Amino acid sequence: MSLLDFFLKSRKENTAKLAKERLQIIVAHERTSRSGPDYLPQLKQDILDVIRKYVQIDPEQVSVQLDKKGEQLSVLELNIMLSDEKQQNAENSEETKS
Template sequence: MGLLDYFRSTQSKGSANVAKERLQILVAHDRAARGRPSYLPKLQQEILDVIRKYVDVDMNAVSVNYEQEEAHEILELNIVLPEAGHSRL
C-alpha cells in the first residue's frame, strides 16, 4: 500500500460526520550522516509561518510530534483550522 493510499484511508474515516478543516504535515528525514544536528525542529517553525500566510492558525490548535530514531527523524504537525470564513485568501 502506498503512502497516499494510507493517508486516504485514514482520512476518510469519520470525515462525513465531522466537517472540520484540518491540515496534517509530515516531514521525514533519512539521514546518511548521523552525527549532524537536526534542522527539523527549526523547519517546524518556518513551515508554520508559511502556512499562516494562507490561513489563521491558532497555536493551541497545533499538535506536534517529533521522533528521532537512529538515522530517521519524523516531524508531524496536526493543525485544526478555523472555519472557512477565517481564511486569509
C-alpha cells in the first residue's frame, strides 16, 4: 500500500464523520547510531510557525504526538483542524469589494 493510498483510506473514514479543512503532518526520522541529538521536538514548533504563514491555527485544534520506537525511529504526528473563519472573512471582504 502506498502512502497516498493510506491517506485516502484514512480520509474516507474521517470524511464520513466530519467534512472540515484539515492538515496532517507526519515526520518520520530514522536514525543511525551516529546520529546527533533528536530534533523533532524543536522541528514541531518550526513547522507550526511556517504553517502560520498560510493559515490561522487555533492552538486548541492542534494535536501532537511524538512516538519513539527504540533508539532508531522517531515519529512526529501533527493533526491540525483548520477553522473556516479566515476563509469566511476573506469571502466577505471580497463581497464588500465588488
